[in-house]
Amino acid sequence: MKNTIAERIFDFLKDFPPFDVLNTAQLLEISTNIKVKYLEKGTVVFNQNEQPHFHFYIVKDGAIGLFRSMDDDEIFVDICDEGDIFGLRPLIQNDHYLMSAKATEESILYAIPVEILKEIIEVNDKVHKYIIASFSSNIKTPYANTKALFGNIDTLDSNNINLTDFQTAQYSKNPVTCSKNTSIQEAAQIMSAKRVGSILIIEEKNSIGIITDKDLRLKVATGIIPISEKVSTIMSSPVITVSKNITTAEAQIAMLKHKITHLCITKDGTPHSELIGIMSEHDIVVLQGNNPSGLIKELKRAKDITAVKYIREKTSNLLKSYMRQNIPIAFVAKIISEITDTITLKVIEFSLNEMETEPPVKFGWLALGSQGRKEQLLITDQDNALIFENVAAEDYNVTKNYFLKLAQKINNKLHLVGYENCPADMMASNPKWCLCLDEWKQQFDSWITQPSEKAIMMCTIFFDFNLVYGDKKLVNKLAKSIFKSIDSYEIFLNFLGKNALINPPPLGFFRQFLVEDNGENKDQFDLKARALMPLIDAARLLTLSHQLKNKNNTIERFEALILKEPQNKDLYFSCIDAFKILLRYRTNQGIKHNDSGRYIELNTLTKPEKLKLKGCFKPIKDIQELLNVRYNLSQML
Structure with missing residues (x-):
C-alpha cells in the first residue's frame, strides 16, 4: 500500500466488525475507495425519510446521534461512536432512512460505497451473516453471538446480549382500519385525522391488506392511481401476521425477510385469526431507544444532572419492562446495577468538575449495601462511603475537608437524580464515613475485634462495599487488612x-x-x-x-x-x-x-x-x- 491515507483507514477498519473478517485484498479495496468526512457539531448526515445515499458510514472519531421524528418531536434513539456502523439498512433494502443522523460533537466519518460491500457479501459468508444478524438485533458484534440470539435465555451471557431483543415487542392495540370499499381519499383522511402512518383493510375481523404512507407517495401522489379509487387497488396483500408474543428480534427478522415495515398481530398469529393489533418499525425503534447500551451511552454524554435524572427514570421503565417479560432476575440485576454505577460515575464526574482544584490525593467512592452487592433493582436510599490515601498529619484536615465537600456534592446530586438520602446518614458526606486508608483499617479492626451488636450491624453494611470510582489499590489494601483482622480474631x-x-x-x-x-x-x-x-x-x-x-x-x-x-x-x-x-x-x-x-x-x-x-x-x-x-x-x- 502506497496510499498513506488508505493505510491509516486499513489499520482502523481491521479492528472492527465486519471488516475484521475480511481478507487483506477485500479490506484494501474498501480502504482505497472510502471518502473521509469531517463534521462539525450539529451537522446532519441524513434525514428521516430521505432517500438512501450511495454510502454507509462508520464513525472514526466523535459521535453521531440517531433520532426519530414523531409528531413534531425528535426522539433520541442511539449514539454511534468509534467503530459503529450506521446508514446501512436502507441501502441493502433500497428503502428510505427511518431515522435522522447528526453529529453530536465534532466527528470524522468514513463513507463506504455500498456496492463494494455488496460484492464482498456475495463471496464472504461471515460478512453476510454479520449483516443479517445486525439487522435482526442491536448487538454490536452479532456474528459472534448469532447462536445465542435465538438460544435459551437462561444460558445467555449477559456481557454479550442486548436483552431488548428477547422482550415481547410492543405494538398498537388499536389499529386504524377501513373496509376494502373505502376510497383512497377517505383512507388518507382517516390516517391524517388519526395521525398514523398505516391503515389496515378489514374483512370479517380479518386483515386482508394494508396501506402505508409509502403506498400513498409512490402510487397516488405520483398520479399513477386516482385518489377516488378503492383502497383495494393499492393495498399490499396478503399481510404478514404474527402472534402477540413475538420478540423484538423475531419481529425485526420477519420485517427484513418480507421487506415490510408493519406486522399484523392476530389472536393465534395466523391470517385467519381475529386482528388484535399492529406493529411497526417505529415501535421497535422506540423500544431499542430504551435499551441498556443506549441508556449508558446517553449517560456518558449527559451534560447536566437533569439529563441524568431523565435517564434514571427511563431505567425504572426498563426494569418494569424486564420484569413483565420475565427476564432472568440475575441478568436484570446486572443490567440495572451497571446503569446505576454509570449514573454514580457521571454524578462524580460532574461534582469533580465543580471543585476548584484537583483531588489532593487518590481516593475511592464505595457503594455499600444492596448497591455494593449489585442487587439494587428498585430505587432506594443511598449507602456510600469514601476512602482516600494517607497523608501527613499537617495535611489531614485540609485533605478531609476537600473530600467532605466533594462527597456533599455527590450525595446532593444523587438525591436530585432520585436516590433518597440515607435516614441513618450512612453516606460519604458524613465525616464518620469519609476516612483515609489507615482510619478505615482501624475502623474495621475495631468492629471485628470488639464485636458489639452495633459493630456487627455495621459490618453487615460495610463488608459489602464495592468500588464504583477511584483507586483500586486503596480498596485492595483495605480488603487485605480486613482479612488479617478476621484471622487474628x-x-x-x-x-x-x-x-x-x-x-x-x-x-x-x-x-x-x-x-x-x-x-x-x-x-x-x-x-x-x-x-x-x-x-x-x-x-x-x-x-x-x-x-x-x-x-x-x-x-x-x-x-x-x-x-x-x-x-x-x-x-x-x-x-x-x-x-x-x-x-x-x-x-x-x-x-x-x-x-x-x-x-x-x-x-x-x-x-x-x-x-x-x-x-x-x-x-x-x-x-x-x-x-x-x-x-x-x-x-x-
Whole structure:
C-alpha cells in the first residue's frame, strides 16, 4: 500500500466488525475507495425519510446521534461512536432512512460505497451473516453471538446480549382500519385525522391488506392511481401476521425477510385469526431507544444532572419492562446495577468538575449495601462511603475537608437524580464515613475485634462495599487488612453467625408466615428481614470464612461456595434459586406498590403465590442450621 491515507483507514477498519473478517485484498479495496468526512457539531448526515445515499458510514472519531421524528418531536434513539456502523439498512433494502443522523460533537466519518460491500457479501459468508444478524438485533458484534440470539435465555451471557431483543415487542392495540370499499381519499383522511402512518383493510375481523404512507407517495401522489379509487387497488396483500408474543428480534427478522415495515398481530398469529393489533418499525425503534447500551451511552454524554435524572427514570421503565417479560432476575440485576454505577460515575464526574482544584490525593467512592452487592433493582436510599490515601498529619484536615465537600456534592446530586438520602446518614458526606486508608483499617479492626451488636450491624453494611470510582489499590489494601483482622480474631465469625440467625425461619410451628407484631407494618410479612437477609448474611459469612475476595454479590458468593464445598452444593444451589425467586418477588411488589417492596400484605397473595414463597423458606432453614452447627451458635444464642 502506497496510499498513506488508505493505510491509516486499513489499520482502523481491521479492528472492527465486519471488516475484521475480511481478507487483506477485500479490506484494501474498501480502504482505497472510502471518502473521509469531517463534521462539525450539529451537522446532519441524513434525514428521516430521505432517500438512501450511495454510502454507509462508520464513525472514526466523535459521535453521531440517531433520532426519530414523531409528531413534531425528535426522539433520541442511539449514539454511534468509534467503530459503529450506521446508514446501512436502507441501502441493502433500497428503502428510505427511518431515522435522522447528526453529529453530536465534532466527528470524522468514513463513507463506504455500498456496492463494494455488496460484492464482498456475495463471496464472504461471515460478512453476510454479520449483516443479517445486525439487522435482526442491536448487538454490536452479532456474528459472534448469532447462536445465542435465538438460544435459551437462561444460558445467555449477559456481557454479550442486548436483552431488548428477547422482550415481547410492543405494538398498537388499536389499529386504524377501513373496509376494502373505502376510497383512497377517505383512507388518507382517516390516517391524517388519526395521525398514523398505516391503515389496515378489514374483512370479517380479518386483515386482508394494508396501506402505508409509502403506498400513498409512490402510487397516488405520483398520479399513477386516482385518489377516488378503492383502497383495494393499492393495498399490499396478503399481510404478514404474527402472534402477540413475538420478540423484538423475531419481529425485526420477519420485517427484513418480507421487506415490510408493519406486522399484523392476530389472536393465534395466523391470517385467519381475529386482528388484535399492529406493529411497526417505529415501535421497535422506540423500544431499542430504551435499551441498556443506549441508556449508558446517553449517560456518558449527559451534560447536566437533569439529563441524568431523565435517564434514571427511563431505567425504572426498563426494569418494569424486564420484569413483565420475565427476564432472568440475575441478568436484570446486572443490567440495572451497571446503569446505576454509570449514573454514580457521571454524578462524580460532574461534582469533580465543580471543585476548584484537583483531588489532593487518590481516593475511592464505595457503594455499600444492596448497591455494593449489585442487587439494587428498585430505587432506594443511598449507602456510600469514601476512602482516600494517607497523608501527613499537617495535611489531614485540609485533605478531609476537600473530600467532605466533594462527597456533599455527590450525595446532593444523587438525591436530585432520585436516590433518597440515607435516614441513618450512612453516606460519604458524613465525616464518620469519609476516612483515609489507615482510619478505615482501624475502623474495621475495631468492629471485628470488639464485636458489639452495633459493630456487627455495621459490618453487615460495610463488608459489602464495592468500588464504583477511584483507586483500586486503596480498596485492595483495605480488603487485605480486613482479612488479617478476621484471622487474628476468628471468634468474630461466630458473632457474625449469631447475627445471621437473628431472624428465625420465616414459617411458624403451624407453617404460618411469621409477620410483624406491631408498628406501622403490623401483620405484614417482612420479605427483606425474614427471607432475603438470612440468605445474604449466610453467603457473606461463609465467603469470609474461606477468605474469598472480590465476591460481594449473593448469587456469586453461593456459586463460589459450591466450588469450595461441593458436599453442600445442593443446599447452595437451592439457596441461589430461593434468592432469585425472593428478589424477583420483592421487585415486583415494589413496582406494584411504588415502594421498596419490603413488606407484603399476605391477604393480597394468591394460594400459588404463598406456596411459591413457602418453597423458598426451606433453604433458609437449612442454611441457618448449617451455620448453627458449623459455628456452634447454640451456645451463643
